[in-house]
Amino acid sequence: MFKLLSKESNIFSIPVYIGFLLLVVVIFNILNFNTYEAIVAGITFLGIALGYFCFHSIALNYQTHLPLFLYTFFIFGLYPGNLDIGIAVSLLTNSFLILLLxxxxxxxxxxxxxLVGSIVALNFIFLPTTWPMAVFVIIHVIATSAKITLNLFRFLLGIVLITFSYFSVMYFVQFTSWNIDYFPFGKMKPVTDYTELLPLIxxxxxxxxxxxDHFKNYNKKSPISRYKYTFLLVFSMAQLVSIILYMNKSYEYLLLLAFPSSIILSRMMRFLPKYWMREASVWLIIISLLTFKAGTVFDLF
Structure with missing residues (x-):
């Protein structure tokens, strides 16, 4: 399996994976099809499909099938079908952020x-628990920009524009009341029962x-590889904060880690010293995700 997935991908690879993804989304939503679910499924599909193009943008996968396959399998294993629109929008906005940054x-x-500020603000409107993404972008700006103040101003300007537009639309449609529960701060719902997550250990x-292993061999990496891997880790940390603080039983939050996890794991397997370790790792991931999927679908745990 690993040898097959280690082959170089080509221009036809991504359409094949996207086609399989479309099939997965359709199958999981066909039984409860309605206008709202169709819109959510469409946004989900666009967000996840755009993720395939992020692999080329971040350029850490050595152009092989392995990360694409892992990403597809993560989606299959973690996708519940009736996805919340907030998670769907977050998947889409995250893909845009990665492509831009x-x-x-x-x-x-x-x-x-x-535009990044606008995307982050839009993300917050649909899913307020993703506020760590704003922190991630600020850290990214400070760490990578020569003109920190100017770029922070641009970022905040994007947020202000979307915020003003949002309140204008809400006022126009006469939604003038304010629900304090909309703010996620102080309303954390961390995971208390890890039973259903055991297959993912x-x-x-x-x-x-x-x-x-990455930091153990940090000095052996090229500067561009260090930068992009660090970007991926900080991005993952932002997602992880949201997951730890707010996921509780909403396991669809784990989809936010599908993209970075597939790259991190594929790179790890590539540098394992023995072939059998690489092969075993692939199958262990597959079995873990299938077990988790079975557990959530059939309520085994």
Whole structure:
């Protein structure tokens, strides 16, 4: 399996994976099909499909099938079907953020902060628990920008524009009352029962080892690889904060980690010393995700 997935991907690879993804989304939503679910499924599909193009943008996957396959399998294993629109929008906005912030064109990165701010604000409107993404972008701006103040201003301008537009629309449709529950701060719902997450322990352990191995061999990495991997880790931490603080039993939050996890794990497997370790890792991930899927669908745990 690993040898097959280690082959170089081509221009037809992504359409095949996207086609399988479309099939998964349709199958999981066909039984409860209505206008709202169709819209959510469409947003989900666009967000996840756009993630395939992020692999090329971040350029850490050595152009092989392995991360694409892992990403697809993560989606299959973690996708519940009746996804909340907030998570769906977050998947879409996260993909746009990755494409913009990892663009090879430096001019695009510098001039996209207004758009990035708008995307982060839109993300917050649909899913307030994703506020750590704003912190992630601020850290990214401070760490990578030569003109920190200017780019922070652009980022905040994007947020203000969307916020003003949102309140204007709400006022126009006469939604003038304010629900304080909309703010996620102080309303954390951390996971208290880990029983249903037990099948994912092997994946978690491999992710921990992957991060450890990266920093163990940090000096051997190229500067661009260090930068992009650090970007991926900080991005993952932002998602992880939301998951730890707010997921509770809403396991669809785990979809937010599907993209970074697939890259981190594929790189880890590539550098394992023995072939049998790589093969075993692939199958262990597959079995873990299938077990988790079976547990959530058939309520086994």
């Amino acid at each position: 990892t663009s090879a064109d430096e001019d695009i990165r510098k001039k996209s902060y207004v 092997p994946v978690v352990l491999m992710l921990i080892y992957a991060v450890y």
